[in-house]
Amino acid sequence: MGKQITEMLKGTLEGIVLAIVASQPAYGYEITARLREQGFADIAEGTIYALLVRIEQRGFVDVQKVPSEKGPPRKVYSLNAQGRDYLDEFWRTWSFLADRLEQLHDEGTPS
């Protein structure tokens, strides 16, 4: 996968991170690690930190500073009510797009 995934992630990475935080509060470094586990090997940490700043400024997450034993303090993000609403909307938008794409794909490769 080349640059296609980079462009596709625009708009979806935000939802992905919100979904991760929704399942359980987490801090940036941890989120990056989880993404790598899930197959997103090439996502840079800087990308995640910038995204977290963004969703914090938009008011989708609450932040709590927690000291770490092994480095600087962690910023633990948890999804709030507004974030949940936004995530719901994200899933609706995603479903819309996925349905259309599936239809297109099926038309292109008929069984």
Added chain:
Amino acid sequence: MGKQITEMLKGTLEGIVLAIVASQPAYGYEITARLREQGFADIAEGTIYALLVRIEQRGFVDVQKVPSEKGPPRKVYSLNAQGRDYLDEFWRTWSFLADRLEQLHDEGTPS
């Protein structure tokens, strides 16, 4: 749907248009109309034309000018071999992303 769809379309709209052209050669105005039929009501024509210029410059489509009865000549785009390769790659990338998203969604809303 607000701006989420706009961001999500980045990277996918290109594949969508390539898939449309793959199923049958088409010109810009026609592609815009088909998109509207398929539910993408808000996609501006300017977006499509710019995208077509891009995929032409990248060599994914062949172009043929065809006179129209009702206006300026049409530029009919058809997918070439290179475009087909790129479209295949697009579907692989899309499937990767869709699989991960589906997994995340299922985790978030367990039955």
Added chain:
DNA sequence: ACTGGTAGATAGTAACGCTAAATAGCGAGA
């Protein structure tokens, strides 16, 4: 002192879709 793992911040860049406006050809109605 140095390396490596943990943890976060940020400036600059490229790509993409959107907005808005312009140009152009043609037919129908006032």
Added chain:
DNA sequence: TCTCGCTATTTAGCGTTACTATCTACCAGT
């Protein structure tokens, strides 16, 4: 004739996003 509307394409400028690269900071082990 003039204008409106539909067809058809082009383009400049804008906002958002992910990536690259680099920096700071803390601690443990060698």
